[in-house]
Structure formats: C-alpha cells, structure tokens
Amino acid sequence: MTTEYAVELEDICKTFPGGVQANKNITLRVRRGEVIGLLGENGAGKSTLMNILYGLLKPDSGRIVINGEEVSLNSPQDAIVRGVGMVHQHFKLIPVLTVVENVVLGLEPILKKMDVRSIPGGRTIGSVLPVDFKTASKKIEEIGEENGLPVDPSSKIHDLSVGLQQRVEIIKMLYRQANILILDEPTSVLTPHEVDELFVTLKEFVKAGKTIILITHKLRESMALCDRICVLRDGELVGIVERKDTSPSKLAQMMVGRPVVFTTQKEPRSPGEVVLSVSNLSVLDNRKLEKVKGINFEVHAGEIFGLAGVQGNGQTELIEALAGLRKPTNGRILVGSVDITGKRARFVREAGVSHIPEDRQRMGIILPFSVEENIALGSHYRPPFAAGLFSAILQLDVIRSATEDLVEDYSIKLSKVNALASTLSGGNQQKVVVARELATKPNLVIAAQPTRGLDVGATEYIHEVLIGLRDRGVAVLLISAELDEIQNLADRIGVIYDGQMVAIKAPGEATPTELGLLMAGHTHESSDEEVALS
Amino acid sequence: MNQRRFFFIIALVAAIIIGVIGIISMPVQQQQIAGWLVSITMQMATPLVLAGIGGMYSERGGVVNIGLEGIMLMGAFTGAAVTYYFDNPWLGILGSVAAGGLLAAVHGVICVKYKGNHIVSGTGVILFGTGFTTLMLEVVWHQKGRGELITNTIPDIIIPQIQSHPFFGPAFSVISPVVVFMFVLTAISWYILYRTPFGLRLRASGEDPSTLDSAGVSVEWIRVVGVIISGCLAGLGGAYLSIGFGSAFAKEMTAGRGFIALAAMIFGNWTPTGILGAGLFFGFLDGLNYFIQIYFPALLPFSNYIAMLPFLLVVVALGLIRKSVPPKAIAKPYEKEKRA
Ligand SMILES: Nc1ncnc2c1ncn2[C@@H]1O[C@H](COP(=O)(O)OP(=O)(O)OP(=O)(O)O)[C@@H](O)[C@H]1O
Ligand SMILES: [Mg+2]
Numbered sequence: 001m002t003t004e005y006a007v008e009l010e011d012i013c014k015t016f017p018g019g020v021q022a023n024k025n026i027t028l029r030v031r032r033g034e035v036i037g038l039l040g041e042n043g044a045g046k047s048t049l050m051n052i053l054y055g056l057l058k059p060d061s062g063r064i065v066i067n068g069e070e071v072s073l074n075s076p077q078d079a080i081v082r083g084v085g086m087v088h089q090h091f092k093l094i095p096v097l098t099v100v101e102n103v104v105l106g107l108e109p110i111l112k113k114m115d116v117r118s119i120p121g122g123r124t125i126g127s128v129l130p131v132d133f134k135t136a137s138k139k140i141e142e143i144g145e146e147n148g149l150p151v152d153p154s155s156k157i158h159d160l161s162v163g164l165q166q167r168v169e170i171i172k173m174l175y176r177q178a179n180i181l182i183l184d185e186p187t188s189v190l191t192p193h194e195v196d197e198l199f200v201t202l203k204e205f206v207k208a209g210k211t212i213i214l215i216t217h218k219l220r221e222s223m224a225l226c227d228r229i230c231v232l233r234d235g236e237l238v239g240i241v242e243r244k245d246t247s248p249s250k251l252a253q254m255m256v257g258r259p260v261v262f263t264t265q266k267e268p269r270s271p272g273e274v275v276l277s278v279s280n281l282s283v284l285d286n287r288k289l290e291k292v293k294g295i296n297f298e299v300h301a302g303e304i305f306g307l308a309g310v311q312g313n314g315q316t317e318l319i320e321a322l323a324g325l326r327k328p329t330n331g332r333i334l335v336g337s338v339d340i341t342g343k344r345a346r347f348v349r350e351a352g353v354s355h356i357p358e359d360r361q362r363m364g365i366i367l368p369f370s371v372e373e374n375i376a377l378g379s380h381y382r383p384p385f386a387a388g389l390f391s392a393i394l395q396l397d398v399i400r401s402a403t404e405d406l407v408e409d410y411s412i413k414l415s416k417v418n419a420l421a422s423t424l425s426g427g428n429q430q431k432v433v434v435a436r437e438l439a440t441k442p443n444l445v446i447a448a449q450p451t452r453g454l455d456v457g458a459t460e461y462i463h464e465v466l467i468g469l470r471d472r473g474v475a476v477l478l479i480s481a482e483l484d485e486i487q488n489l490a491d492r493i494g495v496i497y498d499g500q501m502v503a504i505k506a507p508g509e510a511t512p513t514e515l516g517l518l519m520a521g522h523t524h525e526s527s528d529e530e531v532a533l534s
Numbered sequence: 535m536n537q538r539r540f541f542f543i544i545a546l547v548a549a550i551i552i553g554v555i556g557i558i559s560m561p562v563q564q565q566q567i568a569g570w571l572v573s574i575t576m577q578m579a580t581p582l583v584l585a586g587i588g589g590m591y592s593e594r595g596g597v598v599n600i601g602l603e604g605i606m607l608m609g610a611f612t613g614a615a616v617t618y619y620f621d622n623p624w625l626g627i628l629g630s631v632a633a634g635g636l637l638a639a640v641h642g643v644i645c646v647k648y649k650g651n652h653i654v655s656g657t658g659v660i661l662f663g664t665g666f667t668t669l670m671l672e673v674v675w676h677q678k679g680r681g682e683l684i685t686n687t688i689p690d691i692i693i694p695q696i697q698s699h700p701f702f703g704p705a706f707s708v709i710s711p712v713v714v715f716m717f718v719l720t721a722i723s724w725y726i727l728y729r730t731p732f733g734l735r736l737r738a739s740g741e742d743p744s745t746l747d748s749a750g751v752s753v754e755w756i757r758v759v760g761v762i763i764s765g766c767l768a769g770l771g772g773a774y775l776s777i778g779f780g781s782a783f784a785k786e787m788t789a790g791r792g793f794i795a796l797a798a799m800i801f802g803n804w805t806p807t808g809i810l811g812a813g814l815f816f817g818f819l820d821g822l823n824y825f826i827q828i829y830f831p832a833l834l835p836f837s838n839y840i841a842m843l844p845f846l847l848v849v850v851a852l853g854l855i856r857k858s859v860p861p862k863a864i865a866k867p868y869e870k871e872k873r874a
Contacts, residue, residue, distance in 0.1 A: 054748070056748055057870070075747070075752065076747065076748050076749070079750075088748065092742075092744065092745040092748045093745065094738055094745055096741060096862075097738070105734060105749045106735070106746070106749030106751045107749070107750075108734060110731075126731065127730065129730060129731075131729060131730060
C-alpha cells in the first residue's frame with residue numbers, strides 16, 4: 001500500500017470481436033491523489049480502457065495493478081472492493097427504480113440484527129432478508145450533505161433531470177467508498193452551471209485524497225482540473241503531459257494529429273425569406289404541464305438561429321413539437337408556406353425538416369440495427385433507398401454506397417458498414433445521426449445538441465457543415481447547452497426561459513454573463529443592474 | 535401514488551366486508567351456493583396463481599418462460615407418480631417441485647448461458663413436457679390417457695368450527711393447504727421482490743442487466759435462479775391438479791392452464807398481488823362454468839363461450855383499459871462485450 005501509484009495499467013491490449021483494436025499496448029500510471037485527464041478522439045479507446053480497469057471488460061493482455069497489488073478483474077465486484085468507482089458515459093441507472101434502490105444495488109444493507117452474511121452460507125440467506133432502506137436513505141442524505149450533492153432518496157430516477165441523475169451516479173460511488181473515481185464524459189450532458197458545481201465537488205474529492213480519472217472532450221475542462229493529461233489516438237497512447245507544460249491547442253494537435261481551429265470562421269449573413277415561423281405555440285410535457293407557453297419566433301433561410309437556455313425550460317418539448325413528435329395545444333408552425341402544426345413526423349420530414357435529436361440513443365438511432373440501416377431510416381420508404389412496385393423493395397446496394405460515402409465524409413470510425421450501431425463509440429453514434437439528418441438536403445435543420453459527446457475534430461467538422469448549410473441558404477435552428485457553441489455559430493440568439501422567448505440578440509450584442517442572467521430568468525431591467533455590479 | 539395504493543387497499547377490504555355481509559344476509563340456500571363458488575374459485579385459481587407467480591420470477595429477471603404449460607404437466611405427472619410409488623403426497627409435492635425446477639433449469643441454462651432464443655427454448659419445454667409425461671404415463675401405469683386413481687392425495691385442512699355455517703362452511707371449512715399456500719406465496723413474493731436484495735437484483739436484471747453487472751452482481755446467476763423458482767412453483771401448480779384438486783394424472787391434464795397463467799401474469803402486470811387478483815378472477819370464471827353445468831344444465835351448450843371469456847377479457851383489458859409494462863430487458867440475452 002505504500003506505492004506512489006493508485007493505479008498502474010501496463011501494456012493493456014484489447015481487440016473486440018469484429019476486429020477493432022481499441023487498446024494497443026497502453027501503459028498508464030496514475031499517482032495517488034492526482035486528477036488525470038484522458039483525452040482522445042471519438043473511438044480512441046478511452047471508455048474501453050476504463051471499462052477494463054473497472055472489470056467490465058477483460059483485457060487480451062497486460063497487467064493491472066491497483067494500490068500496489070496486481071489484480072485479475074473478473075467482474076466489477078473485484079474492482080469495487082479495491083475502491084474503484086465509475087460513472088459511465090451512458091448512465092448505469094434503472095429509470096423505474098428509486099434513488100435508494102439504484103444506489104444500494106449490489107451492496108444492500110441488511111437490518112442490523114438480522115445480518116448473517118458473515119457466517120458461512122449467510123450470503124445466500126442474506127439475499128432474502130429485508131433490505132434496510134431506511135438506513136440507506138439516511139446514509140445517502142448524509143453523503144449528499146457532506147459533499148453538496150442533495151437528492152431525494154425516494155424519488156424515481158425517471159423523474160430526475162440528467163444533472164440529478166449524474167449526482168446519483170456519484171453518490172453511488174461514494175456509497176461504495178470508492179477512492180479511485182473514474183468519470184467518463186461527466187460533463188457532456190450537463191448545463192454550464194451544473195458543470196461548475198460538479199467541478200467544485202471534484203475539487204473537494206481531491207482535497208479528501210481521492211484519485212480521479214476524468215474523460216472529457218472539452219479541453220478547457222481538463223486544463224481547469226487535471227494535474228496531468230493523457231492523450232489516446234486510435235487505441236494508442238500518444239503521450240502524457242503535465243498541465244503546466246501544455247495548452248488547449250497543443251492538446252488538440254496531439255489528439256487529432258493536426259492543428260484545430262476553435263472559432264469557426266463565417267461570412268456575414270445574408271438572410272433570405274422566412275423558413276420557419278412559430279407563432280403563439282404552446283406545448284404540454286408528459287405530465288401534462290404546459291412547458292412551452294405561447295412562444296413566437298422566426299428562422300430565416302441562410303441563418304443560424306441559436307436557442308440558448310437552461311435545460312428544462314421547454315426546449316425539449318419545443319423541439320419535439322417542431323419535429324412532429326408531440327402535438328402542440330395551441331399556436332401555429334409554418335415551414336415555408338406549409339402548415340405543419342400537429343402533423344406527423346413523416347409529413348414534417350417531407351416538408352424539408354431534418355431533426356438531430358438531443359438524446360441520440362433514445363430517438364436518434366436504433367442500437368441493434370446496423371449502421372447502414374440506421375442511415376436509411378426515415379428515407380427508407382422512398383427512392384433512392386426503396387424501389388419497385390410501391391417502393392416496396394429496399395435498394396441495399398444504394399444504401400450501402402450512400403453509407404460508405406457518409407462514413408468517409410464524416411470519418412465515422414467503424415469496422416464495417418454493417419456493424420451494429422451499438423458497437424460504435426458514443427461519439428461515432430452521434431456522427432451517424434448527424435450524417436443521416438444532413439444528407440437529406442433539408443431546408444430547415446433542427447439541431448439539438450449536435451456536438452454532444454463529440455471530440456474537437458468532429459465538433460469542428462460539424463460546425464463547418466452547419467455553416468456550409470447556412471451559406472447555401474438552409475435555415476438552421478441550433479439548440480445547445482453550450483454558450484460557446486451558440487455564440488460561435490449563431491447569427492441571432494434567442495434565450496428561452498420558462499417556456500417563453502425572453503430575448504433575441506445578435507451575438508455581439510450580449511456578453512456571456514448577460515446571456516447567463518437571461519437564461520436564469522432575470523428580466524432585462526434587473527439584469528442591467530447586476531451586470532453593472534459585476 | 536402510495537396514497538392511491540392505500541385507498542385501493544381500503545376500498546378492497548371494504549368491498550370484501552360488504553360482500554360477505556351481503557352474502558350472509560341471503561337465504562341459506564343461496565349462501566351455500568355462494569360459499570361453494572368461493573371455494574371453487576380459489577381451487578381453480580391455485581394452479582394459475584402458482585404458475586403465474588412462478589412466471590413472474592422468471593420474467594422479472596428477464597427470461598421469458600412460455601414453457602409453464604410443459605413444466606406444470608411435468609409437475610402433475612411427477613407428483614402423481616411419486617405419490618403412487620411411495621404412497622406419500624408430501625413426497626409427491628417434493629418430487630413435482632424438483633422436477634419442475636429441473637426442467638426450468640434446462641430452459642434457464644439454454645437462455646442465459648448459451649443465449650438461446652427464449653421462445654424456441656420455451657416451446658421445446660412445452661413439447662418435452664407433453665411428450666415425456668404422455669410416454670411415462672404408459673410406462674408407470676400401463677394405461678393410455680389416464681393413470682390409476684391415487685387414494686392418498688394431499689389431505690385437506692378441515693376447520694370443524696365453521697363447518698355448519700351456510701356460507702363459511704362450504705367456502706372455507708375444507709381447504710387444501712396448497713390453496714392456503716397460494717395466499718402465503720403472494721405475500722412472500724411481494725416481500726421478496728420489493729424488500730430483499732435478491733428481489734432488487736432480480737428486478738434490475740430484467741430492466742437493465744448491464745447496470746446490474748456494473749454494480750458487481752452476476753446477471754447469469756440471478757436470472758437462472760429466477761427461472762428455477764418459476765419451475766418449482768409451476769411444478770407445484772401442476773401437482774395440485776393431479777394430487778390435490780384431482781386424484782390421478784391424465785394425459786395433457788393442464789389443458790392450457792400454463793398459458794392462462796401467463797395471461798394472469800401479464801394481466802397482473804408482473805406483480806404478485808396483481809397475479810393473485812387476475813388468477814382469482816380467471817378461477818372465478820372457471821368456477822362459474824362448473825356452476826352453470828351443475829345448476830343450469832339448460833345453458834350447457836354455452837359453457838364453451840364462458841370458458842373463452844378469460845382470453846377475451848385479457849385482450850380487451852390489455853387493449854383498452856391499461857397498458858401492461860413488461861420488464862424492459864425481457865428476452866434479451868446479456869452479453870458483456872456487447873454494449874447496451
Ligand atoms: N462491444 C464492442 N464491440 C465492438 N467494437 C467495440 C465495442 N466497444 C467499443 N468498440 C470499438 O472500440 C473503439 C473504442 O471505443 P471506445 O468506446 O473506447 O471509444 P471512446 O474513446 O470512449 O470514444 P467516445 O469519445 O466516442 O466515447 C471504437 O472504435 C468502438 O467502435
Ligand atoms: Mg467513450
């Protein structure tokens with residue numbers, strides 16, 4: 001226990017069935033009490049490496065040493081007992097269960113006087129003795145209080161926002177007394193405010209002597225938090241650098257292998273006629289609460305309209321109403337001269353609307369389908385993908401060549417075009433969705449969090465594509481939790497708060513602070529004061 | 535939600551009390567008929583509820599078990615054969631539970647370990663159960679169609695104190711321990727499912743096995759155990775037919791009860807209390823059928839339509855009244871290296 005290192009990974013190799021070599025001879029030593037960043041393009045093998053350390057995947061070869069002890073991890077249990085905890089890229093929470101149930105799963109406390117798990121055979125008997133949910137709830141509340149992570153133990157996961165769900169994931173690690181914390185892209189689903197909160201928490205953990213491994217695509221974040229940063233590319237370790245010896249652009253170059261432009265250049269806009277006009281639109285959410293309250297705005301041809309707002313202020317419902325996935329209760333949506341209010345998704349798509357949904361795994365792709373099939377979805381019923389009588393026959397060769405072109409254009413990393421979408425890395429799944437939606441030659445693109453989970457190179461590419469569309473006269477509605485992205489791309493910025501458009505500004509017209517205040521619901525007059533103060 | 539459940543329970547208890555008061559203020563003969571109906575309802579419901587709750591253990595863990603029919607047959611046969619040889623119905627019960635568990639274990643291993651298709655394997659279980667028991671019937675009793683009468687069946691519990699009461703007498707004074715066990719099992723299963731580590735893990739395994747895996751629990755174990763429990767209970771349900779309610783094994787004597795048990799499980803939304811309710815309801819329709827045969831022979835030609843009712847009602851109820859929510863990861867084999 002006296003070694004300097006909390007974790008030593010030596011010569012880790014992993015090849016997936018299907019032939020993708022996700023990790024090639026990776027050696028990584030993590031010092032006790034440090035924050036180490038793991039960077040790399042989509043599909044570079046970051047999640048794979050961490051899943052190996054957590055015991056979810058078995059390496060083909062290599063040594064794993066945790067706290068000086070060489071281990072062979074057969075299941076996450078072996079890692080958990082050695083103090084390793086992990087927050088996965090796609091959360092491991094069960095929506096229909098409560099917070100307590102999710103937290104205690106696998107490590108359930110038994111009522112004290114009945115706990116027989118220490119005697120031989122007691123484990124089996126113990127598994128049908130009553131779980132002490134009361135003590136567990138109390139402990140969760142305690143952990144929450146100590147670490148500034150309050151959450152109601154009895155609420156169901158599906159009633160919680162993504163930010164709160166992540167909180168539960170962190171509590172789950174702390175409940176298991178993990179001191180080596182792996183966080184796989186914890187910030188990609190959070191609002192800027194939630195990111196700040198998370199970082200405060202993480203800094204507290206470091207002070208308490210915990211070791212943190214942080215995967216992120218946001219260079220700014222790794223520069224803010226990490227002591228050292230380790231870069232992977234194509235499954236290989238490119239290098240490990242001290243934070244003080246590096247800069248975001250150096251890191252980006254290490255990751256991608258070429259210099260990266262951070263602020264995309266764009267010509268001044270030349271807006272055309274109105275493409276999307278939304279008037280007086282009201283939409284209910286699943287619980288029948290009014291989430292969009294009579295919103296009005298227009299998007300012109302050849303402009304990117306950025307919609308900024310804190311999650312949960314009606315964006316999701318607005319997007320779904322625009323995409324034909326949710327019936328509005330009031331108002332009108334026009335695309336060009338076509339009224340699409342309350343029409344079905346296919347009608348909306350045929351009116352020239354493309355939709356990049358915010359939750360890719362739920363609405364963007366079908367995981368057990370191949371990449372080709374996913375690319376064909378939505379256009380599968382019409383030429384060129386379908387032909388013959390009633391367009392009843394899929395043109396598999398056309399679909400294949402279209403997919404191959406898109407895979408090439410968007411540099412989607414996969415073993416073959418008929419690989420299942422579920423075998424792609426998170427970022428590459430996103431690329432498939434974006435590629436499909438932009439390939440249909442739309443005249444309106446609804447892009448909700450289009451770069452969520454994408455690496456810097458891919459983000460840059462998608463930004464270029466969006467700007468290219470705009471220059472060709474397409475109207476783009478961009479919804480993003482990241483102010484940077486919106487300020488960079490948008491020609492006009494609308495701020496949504498509590499289901500209403502509280503302001504529409506030109507990018508130069510408002511500072512990030514001002515926008516932040518608007519997003520937090522400060523009206524114009526009061527925000528002036530506070531800006532003056534700051 | 536909790537409040538709603540609370541009111542539901544109160545309403546249910548009130549309805550039962552009012553119903554009972556209503557019945558015991560009726561003329562004696564009608565009380566007797568009502569008592570008899572209550573008794574037959576419980577008896578007909580028992581195999582359905584046992585197998586249905588069994589199916590719940592399997593499906594809550596994520597393994598479809600359409601093989602209940604075959605497993606019940608297996609239990610019915612084994613129960614009868616063991617009782618026949620050893621002249622002890624308790625050994626018969628033991629045998630039926632073991633045989634049911636064993637057959638289910640095969641299904642479990644095929645589905646969980648070898649990632650076989652649950653429906654195909656389940657169909658195999660049905661075919662095997664039917665074929666094997668038909669064959670063994672001839673081997674054991676040297677008869678076709680029906681085995682010898684078993685005299686020493688599971689003894690009923692007799693409560694002399696209420697025997698003379700016109701309603702409670704026929705309803706409860708002679709009651710099989712297996713029927714009592716049906717109610718006990720419902721309570722135990724509720725407790726296991728919602729209050730114990732095993733239940734939590736079982737539910738997690740059926741909803742999202744990768745989460746259970748990453749919590750450090752073996753998904754395969756939990757699922758196989760769930761399937762084996764389903765087999766034990768379905769086996770017991772079968773034994774009740776041959777050495778409890780009836781007193782001989784007959785070829786294909788389950789007559790589709792395994793499938794009605796599945797319907798009860800779906801109708802009961804994969805919860806113990808729901809399955810008990812659905813099972814009692816189907817049992818009541820069954821009882822009504824007997825009732826008509828005995829008391830209204832004129833309606834006999836229509837008895838088939840009444841026998842059809844449960845299926846019709848399930849379709850209507852599931853289609854119109856409430857959507858049932860099956861476990862999310864049901865019938866999906868879990869492979870570590872594949873990701874969700
Ligand atoms: N179960 C699997 N079967 C086949 N290939 C896989 C599997 N899991 C991952 N891969 C492949 O391994 C490579 C590395 O994937 P990994 O998830 O580690 O990437 P990542 O660095 O986490 O990317 P991202 O930033 O997009 O999440 C990818 O090319 C991916 O397609
Ligand atoms: Mg990843």
